[in-house]
Amino acid sequence: MRLTSRLVFTAAFAATVVGATCDEYNLEPFKIDLCGGIPHLKALVNNTWLPEKALYPGAGVDKGVELDTLRELRNEWVTTFDWEKQEAELNQLEHFTAEIEGQVVHFVHQKSKASDAIPGPVILIHGWPGSFHEFLPVIEPLTQPSFNATSGKNVSFNVVIPSLPGFVFSSPPPQNWTVDDTARVFNTLMSEVLGYSTYAVHGTDWGAGVSYSMYSSFSETVRATHLKVTLQRDIEWTSTGTGYFVELQTKPNDLGLALYDSPVGQLAWIGGKFKIWSDPRAGTPPSVFDNTAILTAISLYYLTHTFLSSVWIYEQNQNGLKPVYTKALTDAPLLFSQYEYNVALWPEEYVAKVGNLVSYKAHDFGVHSAGLDNPPALLEDIRDMAKYFP
Ligand SMILES: *[C@@H]1O[C@H](CO)[C@@H](O)[C@H](O)[C@H]1NC(C)=O
Ligand SMILES: *[C@@H]1O[C@H](CO)[C@@H](O)[C@H](O)[C@H]1NC(C)=O
Ligand SMILES: *[C@@H]1O[C@H](CO)[C@@H](O)[C@H](O)[C@H]1NC(C)=O
Ligand SMILES: *[C@@H]1O[C@H](CO)[C@@H](O)[C@H](O)[C@H]1NC(C)=O
Secondary structure, three states: OOHHHOOEEEEEEEOOOOOOOHHHHOOEEEOOOOHHHHHHHHHHHHHOOOOOOOOOOOOOHHHOOOHHHHHHHHHHHHOOOOHHHHHHHHOOOOEEEEEEOOEEEEEEEEOOOOOOOEEEEEEEEOOOOOOHHHHHHHHHHHHOOEEEOOOOEEEEEEEEEEOOOOOOOOOOOOOOOOHHHHHHHHHHHHHHHOOOOEEEEEEEOHHHHHHHHHHHHHOOOOOEEEEOOOHHHHHHHHHHOOHHHHHHHHOHHHHHHHOOOOHHHHHHHHHHHHHHOOOOOOOOOOOOOOHHHHHHHHHHHHHOOOHHHHHHHHHHOOOOOOOOOOOOOOOOEEEEEEEOOOOOOOOHHHHHHHOEEEEEEEEOOOOOOHHHHOHHHHHHHHHHHHHHOO
């Protein structure tokens, strides 16, 4: 998404509840079953030609994915990577589908394990090239009671993680669908399908755009946001890191179709982004963003045939988020977090202009997919919202 929106945004607010009638939305339990595609995937990956050696060995990741990285991931995908194991782990979660505005919306709904804890429903919204999978490390901990010595209370959440329209198990949206349309559908999911009268929102990347739209359109109260980046990094990103954005914004079918049945192509395109948008310490604690996580993320796109529909989100939202933000008409608290290796700069003064900013935080580890890159920090950010629940 656009540089100004590459952020982690967290908000919470009260929504109006209309009587919840699940039948109307065809709410159904859902299980992932993509094993049938694995022989095709492995055969293609195994048979893909790669250069014997790098054309220009001195060219680093700033020129795109490095051959050694690609080869290492490719080899793991064919040999040690175990999709069935990953799928079984993902199926430990409670998955559902619902039909909202004629579209299938897939989501995880994991309920709090604590009867005495603050019942904060929270919706976590991913971006590109992510999916619900990027929140895996924080889901269970959020449902467990976490004791806060200051307030003397336990905090835990009912966690809802939808797939954006056109991503993995959610059906592709109509052609001119925007993040505002997604925000409306997700508000229906929370308030009508699931019956939550108030809830908190956290979003990253395109999910931040959806979150902000939910905050400004459906909210009465906001909770928080966090942001940090160095200005220098922002300038580098603007001059060298946005080519993919223009390509996807203008010709989504070229790349979407070129890589549709090319797992190694998707690995190069997406894996390159994961590498360059990750903390250099990725894969070492607290990061769990290792090769298995990257391969699981890309297998989800490939096996669900949704690489094409996922990249259309750039074409459908030409301005990234919005060209100009005005103050949201809500007093709901807004919390903002910036992670060290993020690529855009949202200064505190700017964030304060668009909502009721109550918290502006910086984390010195992590970047784009905080759920994998720095799960403890993301947990802390989300738990911070609990104090704004009644
Ligand atoms: C990959 O290709 C090699 C060489 O053709 C073959 O020996 C091996 O069995 C293949 N592995 C898989 C998982 O298909
Ligand atoms: C918090 O949760 C823990 C674990 O369930 C429980 O042992 C403890 O009594 C709870 N504390 C409060 C203040 O509710
Ligand atoms: C989508 O928007 C474009 C540009 O505004 C318009 O020309 C086109 O007719 C729209 N397509 C649909 C299916 O609504
Ligand atoms: C603990 O509760 C206090 C008082 O509500 C709050 O200010 C603080 O942010 C909470 N700490 C965490 C880690 O949630």
